[in-house]
Amino acid sequence: MDEDREKMSDGFDSGLDNKANGATVRPAGSCVQVIESLFAGIFSARLDKSAPRIRLAAWVFLGVYGIIAGKLLDFALRPDPPASVKRAAADAIAAARPDLLDRNGELLATDIKVMSVFAEPRRIIDKDEAVELLTAVLPDVDAHELRERLGSRKGFVWVKRAVTPKQQQEVYHLGLPGVGFLPENKRVYPNGPVAAHVLGFANLDGIGISGLEKYIDGQGLADLHGAGFSLTPENLTPVTTSLDLKATYAVRDELARGIAKFKAKAGAAAILDVNSGEVVAMASLPDYDPNSPADALDPNHINRLSVGVYEMGSTFKAISIAMALDLGKITLHSRIDARDSLRYGHFTIHDFHATHRVLSVPEVFTYSSNIGAARMALMVGVEGHKAFLGKMGQLSRLRTELPESAEPLVPKNWGELNTMTIAFGQGLSVAPLQAIMAVGALANGGLLVTPTFLKRGEEDAKKDAPRAVKAETSEAMRYLMRLNAEIGTAKIADIKGYFVGGKTGTADKIVHGHYSKDKVLTTFMAVLPADKPKYLFLTLLDEPQGLPETAGYRTAAWNAGPVTGKIIERTGPLLGIPPRIDLPTQPFPLLAKLGYAEANVPAHSGRAH
Amino acid sequence: MMRLLNTLAIAALIGSAIYAYTIKYETIFHAETIVKLQHEIKLEQDQIGTLRAEWAHLTRPERIQALADKFLDLQPVALNQIVRAEVLPGKAPRVDAIGRKLEALGLAEPTNTPGDANALDAAVSSTPPR
Numbered sequence: 001m002d003e004d005r006e007k008m009s010d011g012f013d014s015g016l017d018n019k020a021n022g023a024t025v026r027p028a029g030s031c032v033q034v035i036e037s038l039f040a041g042i043f044s045a046r047l048d049k050s051a052p053r054i055r056l057a058a059w060v061f062l063g064v065y066g067i068i069a070g071k072l073l074d075f076a077l078r079p080d081p082p083a084s085v086k087r088a089a090a091d092a093i094a095a096a097r098p099d100l101l102d103r104n105g106e107l108l109a110t111d112i113k114v115m116s117v118f119a120e121p122r123r124i125i126d127k128d129e130a131v132e133l134l135t136a137v138l139p140d141v142d143a144h145e146l147r148e149r150l151g152s153r154k155g156f157v158w159v160k161r162a163v164t165p166k167q168q169q170e171v172y173h174l175g176l177p178g179v180g181f182l183p184e185n186k187r188v189y190p191n192g193p194v195a196a197h198v199l200g201f202a203n204l205d206g207i208g209i210s211g212l213e214k215y216i217d218g219q220g221l222a223d224l225h226g227a228g229f230s231l232t233p234e235n236l237t238p239v240t241t242s243l244d245l246k247a248t249y250a251v252r253d254e255l256a257r258g259i260a261k262f263k264a265k266a267g268a269a270a271i272l273d274v275n276s277g278e279v280v281a282m283a284s285l286p287d288y289d290p291n292s293p294a295d296a297l298d299p300n301h302i303n304r305l306s307v308g309v310y311e312m313g314s315t316f317k318a319i320s321i322a323m324a325l326d327l328g329k330i331t332l333h334s335r336i337d338a339r340d341s342l343r344y345g346h347f348t349i350h351d352f353h354a355t356h357r358v359l360s361v362p363e364v365f366t367y368s369s370n371i372g373a374a375r376m377a378l379m380v381g382v383e384g385h386k387a388f389l390g391k392m393g394q395l396s397r398l399r400t401e402l403p404e405s406a407e408p409l410v411p412k413n414w415g416e417l418n419t420m421t422i423a424f425g426q427g428l429s430v431a432p433l434q435a436i437m438a439v440g441a442l443a444n445g446g447l448l449v450t451p452t453f454l455k456r457g458e459e460d461a462k463k464d465a466p467r468a469v470k471a472e473t474s475e476a477m478r479y480l481m482r483l484n485a486e487i488g489t490a491k492i493a494d495i496k497g498y499f500v501g502g503k504t505g506t507a508d509k510i511v512h513g514h515y516s517k518d519k520v521l522t523t524f525m526a527v528l529p530a531d532k533p534k535y536l537f538l539t540l541l542d543e544p545q546g547l548p549e550t551a552g553y554r555t556a557a558w559n560a561g562p563v564t565g566k567i568i569e570r571t572g573p574l575l576g577i578p579p580r581i582d583l584p585t586q587p588f589p590l591l592a593k594l595g596y597a598e599a600n601v602p603a604h605s606g607r608a609h
Numbered sequence: 610m611m612r613l614l615n616t617l618a619i620a621a622l623i624g625s626a627i628y629a630y631t632i633k634y635e636t637i638f639h640a641e642t643i644v645k646l647q648h649e650i651k652l653e654q655d656q657i658g659t660l661r662a663e664w665a666h667l668t669r670p671e672r673i674q675a676l677a678d679k680f681l682d683l684q685p686v687a688l689n690q691i692v693r694a695e696v697l698p699g700k701a702p703r704v705d706a707i708g709r710k711l712e713a714l715g716l717a718e719p720t721n722t723p724g725d726a727n728a729l730d731a732a733v734s735s736t737p738p739r
Contacts, residue, residue: 107665113655183655190665249670497688573686581693 095206095225096185098216098236100199102245103280103455109199109213109290111185111206115168117159121150123178130176134159137170161204162186187213189290195248197303198241198282198402198453201290210296212241212453215401240455242278247271250570252283255539258563259285262544262554268304268432269567271575272536274440274527276461277449279433280535280575304540307404309429313507313556315439315523316425317373318477321365322442323388324376326473332361332596338371344417349374349424352506352555365480366488368504370424377423378416385419392438392468393448394430401453406431425507426515432523436538439503439525441468442477443533475590479599482530482587486602489557493526493565497579498572499587501530502564504556509543519543522556524564528577531587535575539564 100109117138124130127150135143138160149157161184163171168181187202200211207222208214216239255269270282284304288295295301302308324330338359342349353367364372377385389395397407409429411418421427433451441448448468449461469477481501485494490502505523508515522544526537539560550558572579583602586592591599677683684690711717 107661110658110662110665112659112662188662188666190662191669192671194670246670249674253671253674497691569687570685578686579688579691581688581691 096236097187097202097206097208097213097221099238100212101238101240102195102243102248103240103278104244105240106245107190108195108241108243108245109187109189112188113183114162114186115165115181116161116184117163117168117171118180118182119150119157119159120155120178120180121152121157122155124150125177127151130179133174133176134171134179137174138163138167191245191249192291193287193289194245194252195241195243195282196287196290196296197284197305198243198279199290200402201293201296203293209293210404211402212239214403218403242273242276242280242453242455243282244280244575247281247571247574248283250574251281251567252285252287254563254566254570255283255285258539258541258559258566262541262547262559264541264544264559266300266304266542267563268308268538268540269563270305270433270436270538271567271571272436272440272451272538274444274449274533274536276456276458277437277440277451277465278456278461279451279453281571303402303404304542305433305538306398306400306402306431307406309406309409309431310521310523310540311426311429311507311510312432312435312523313425313505313521314368315435315503315505315525316422316428317365317368318442318481318503318525319389319392319394319438320373320377320423321361321480322469322473322477323380323385325361325476326469327380327384327388329379330361330376332476332479332591332599334361335359336361336364336369336372336375338364338369338375342371342374342420344420347417349420362480362483365503366484368489373424374420377419380419382414382416382419385422386414389422389428391448391466392441393450394428394434394438398431398434398437398450400433400451408434425505432538432540435523436525436536438468439527440536442474443481443501443527443536444474445471445533446474472590472594475588476596476599478527478530478533479588479591479596481527485526485530489555490524490526490561492557492561493524493568495565495568495572495579497581498568498577499529499531499580499583500526500568501528502526502561504561506555518554520554522554522560524556524560526564526568528568528572529580529584531584534577537564537567539567 096111097109099107099111102108117134119130121127127147131143131147131150134146135141141160146159159179160167171179172181185206186204187206189196189199189201196211198211200208200213200215202208202213206225208217221236251269251271255267258264259267266285268282268284271280272278273280282305284302286300288298288301290296321330325332330336335358338351339356341351349370351367351369351371353369355363355367355369359367359369359372361372363369364376380388386395395408395410397405399405408431411422411427418427437448437451440451446467446469447462447465449465452461478501481490481503482499483501484490484504485500485502489504490500493502494500503525505525507521507523508517509519509521510516511519520543522541524537524539527533528535528537541556541560541563544554544559546552546554546558586600588596588599708717
């Protein structure tokens with residue numbers, strides 16, 4: 001043993017000697033010797049030679065820790081590759097949205113779970129083969145685009161959203177590595193195009209794009225999603241809309257028939273609860289199916305009730321007469337001179353149903369006299385007229401829950417001529433929804449209730465509704481509308497058993513800056529029942545044609561009127577107003593008290609014209 | 610004595626360790642069951658949602674109307690289908706239909722109890738010949 005140790009120390013010593021000698025002898029350029037001597041130094045057991053060893057160890061450790069620190073810095077600076085597909089997908093998959101219900105709890109829009117196919121490009125071995133197989137199973141995926149997406153350096157790409165269970169099975173059986181499925185929420189609208197304009201739609205990522213869907217996002221849903229709360233349909237309260245699904249369908253169906261019958265370009269119809277301001281039913285044709293949202297972008301598919309602005313024609317006369325009555329310029333017994341056409345500068349205002357005599361106020365309404373309405377507006381004056389229309393909400397944009405709305409087209413320089421034409425519905429373009437809000441206020445007792453598309457109680461609606469006209473004026477307007485349905489232009493919509501009041505409106509359309517002779521926009525508004533108003537019906541037809549059975553006439557009384565009549569007939573029982581056998585004997589008690597006893601006597605056909 | 614205590618202590622240690630592990634594994638098992646059940650509940654809820662959507666789609670007014678037009682003979686409610694209560698025909702006089710039928714069949718006569726022979730004879734003799 002001792003011998004062994006001797007040898008070992010000898011060996012070391014000899015090495016050391018070499019080094020020591022090397023320093024003195026130094027054969028020129030001998031690297032080998034230097035390295036040899038270095039090793040000898042490191043592995044030497046002699047204490048006096050340990051300093052370089054310790055230094056080396058220190059350098060090695062410093063290097064190792066330096067590498068670790070550098071790597072850490074590198075990790076911190078480089079964007080983190082997604083730790084797992086699940087996490088990467090959490091941002092990508094469609095967020096849950098609350099159900100939309102109609103006023104009776106019927107489903108209008110809901111989320112269903114569907115499977116979406118995704119891919120992790122980094123894990124796909126043969127990308128071309130994957131593209132080939134996937135496009136074979138999913139024929140509507142564009143092969144070129146998919147190849148591009150798979151070629152990207154992303155960790156997660158969608159192949160196709162919302163596949164059918166059958167397609168899912170087929171993709172599964174392809175057995176491609178790096179291709180998987182994720183459950184997603186898909187928005188579905190079981191009723192298709194019914195109420196499409198109110199509901200709007202949500203895109204594939206669950207973000208509301210239009211209509212109430214967008215409104216809901218604005219109410220904080222989007223913020224919640226943005227803050228990373230994963231919301232499930234179970235913890236979202238359904239949103240109850242004001243619509244009645246069955247009535248909405250009936251309105252759309254009758255409107256579609258009306259448009260087909262009168263060969264109109266487009267049309268819209270709505271039912272407004274005049275007391276609560278709820279829009280119970282509405283349709284605007286042509287429309288789109290929110291399940292295929294691409295159609296919604298067609299400009300012909302706009303919501304004609306809130307986005308379109310139109311000159312409403314004679315329905316505006318109701319507002320003019322109410323204004324003159326409310327401001328005390330006329331009474332129901334006043335007489336208006338309509339013997340001659342009204343001249344103003346180069347312009348002459350004619351009557352469509354010219355009578356060439358002095359008319360009573362009810363006659364101005366039932367004959368739909370332009371001259372009469374213009375004279376009444378002149379009595380009020382330009383400023384008074386403007387103020388009244390402003391109070392009725394006709395001069396500013398109407399804001400409802402629907403994000404889509406349009407500013408009314410108000411004349412820039414509003415002179416006497418403007419007042420005269422606006423009095424009978426020309427020269428001021430408003431959204432039809434705006435117009436029915438005003439006529440609703442004339443019918444419901446005088447409160448201007450803002451229309452809503454969400455369910456609302458009558459008290460809530462009337463709490464902060466400004467008063468537009470006096471209760472007596474409102475009753476007088478109901479009487480005039482009822483009279484018009486009994487003997488005037490609205491006769492055709494006087495459905496037996498319903499105490500209907502109505503007003504027609506036919507506006508010549510402006511084509512290239514001139515009023516067209518053969519293109520008209522017809523509207524019809526009906527209030528039901530006229531004694532205790534509950535619903536206001538609006539029908540609007542764009543460019544209806546005269547038919548042989550309408551004797552070639554294309555005015556509202558011949559097209560929008562009967563369509564409204566059909567709608568009343570069909571939706572009355574649905575909305576809880578069955579036809580009555582006994583019509584009210586004292587429908588207008590306030591008028592009777594004011595000395596207009598004739599208002600409560602049904603007009604006979606003898607007075608008809 | 611010390612040895613016994615040591616043995617007991619070791620036994621208690623092993624026993625408690627086994628117990629603790631049993632509980633731990635049971636907990637894991639239950640937690641897994643909960644997760645599984647929650648997954649199943651989610652699946653059921655999703656299916657309920659899908660079925661609700663399907664039901665709404667199948668009962669949409671458009672389809673119901675098409676089916677009603679095809680298979681039912683219904684009309685919209687109109688005034689001519691409604692009458693006042695007074696117009697309804699008055700109630701008919703009460704008629705004992707069963708009694709009349711019995712009379713017509715000649716069964717209206719008093720019946721005899723089998724034990725009373727005289728009464729039977731009387732009944733037989735009083736029956737009119739037919």
